[in-house]
Amino acid sequence: MSRASDALVRTEYFECERLCLRAMNRARAAADFERMARICMPLQESRRWIRQTGLDAGFQAIVTAPARIELPLKPGCYLLAPPLVGIEAAGFRAHASGRRVAAFVLAREPTTRAGKWPIVGVGGGDPLPVVVRLQTVPPPADLPDAGWFSTVQEALGDAAIQRVRPEWPPDHRVDDFLEFLEAVPDHEKLLQALEAASREACTAGVSPLPRRRGKDDPLCF
Numbered sequence: 001m002s003r004a005s006d007a008l009v010r011t012e013y014f015e016c017e018r019l020c021l022r023a024m025n026r027a028r029a030a031a032d033f034e035r036m037a038r039i040c041m042p043l044q045e046s047r048r049w050i051r052q053t054g055l056d057a058g059f060q061a062i063v064t065a066p067a068r069i070e071l072p073l074k075p076g077c078y079l080l081a082p083p084l085v086g087i088e089a090a091g092f093r094a095h096a097s098g099r100r101v102a103a104f105v106l107a108r109e110p111t112t113r114a115g116k117w118p119i120v121g122v123g124g125g126d127p128l129p130v131v132v133r134l135q136t137v138p139p140p141a142d143l144p145d146a147g148w149f150s151t152v153q154e155a156l157g158d159a160a161i162q163r164v165r166p167e168w169p170p171d172h173r174v175d176d177f178l179e180f181l182e183a184v185p186d187h188e189k190l191l192q193a194l195e196a197a198s199r200e201a202c203t204a205g206v207s208p209l210p211r212r213r214g215k216d217d218p219l220c221f
Contacts, residue, residue: 001039008042014100016046024178033174033201040195044188050097051186054104055146063092073101077149080107086120087129090182104149104186106156111138119152121160121183130179132160157187164193169207170200 004019020043027035053075060076064084073096080089089107096103109118116135123130134156139148160180164173177194184190 001035001042004039004042008045011049013046013049014097016042017050017097020046028174028178031171031206033171033198036174037195037198037202040191040198044191047186047191048188050102051104053102055150057102058146059144059149073099073103075102077104077144077146078106079144079149080105082108082110085109086131087122090122093185104146104153106149106153109133119156121156121180123179123181123183125179130176130183132156132163132180132183134159153184153186157184157190160184160187160190161193169209170197170204171206172209172211173197174201175211 001019001023004016004023007013007016007019020039024036024039024043027033027039054077057074057076060074060078062079062081064081066084066088078092080086080092084107086107086109089105093103093105096105107120107122109120111117112135114135115138117138118133118135120131120133123132134152136152136155139145144152157180160183161177163180164176166173168176174194174197177190177197181187181190181194
């Protein structure tokens, strides 16, 4: 985290994000909830810059083929659409991040009979990754702008937060928020919820109760 803080001071936001995520995984493995809470702020700052840079660059492309993911990328907003599935959004964002490109990425599923787009985020989890979905009205001419991306991403993250019940043990909620944060990585309130749950877990410790798991399949619509 010392290296992450130095990277943040130097405005090396992608490096700061990478180091924060590495530290977060190590802290969770050690059940060091106090340190997890402290990691959230620099991670939030680095992702805020990446998100805003992508939004400021505006809409770039609708990606429908895996080959497009490997093409040179510009900063901006990208929408993954069928036949690609939601779990591929994380790979697209990681590809862009590894090349220091600020990409704001969302994924949609096939249009419903009601004419809406299901927007999906896929995060971590075992045995199956967590999935969060919402249905939204397509933008005019099916071409989203930066405002559409920002609004839909905010609603998707809010839907993820609502899936986590405040009465559940704090350490369970920590893991829930970590998984959902992979599904909606640019949602600041998710990071803030993770920080709050981590601080609660500092006092409560590790719960002896088994954690419940979802059953959504992230590999299909």
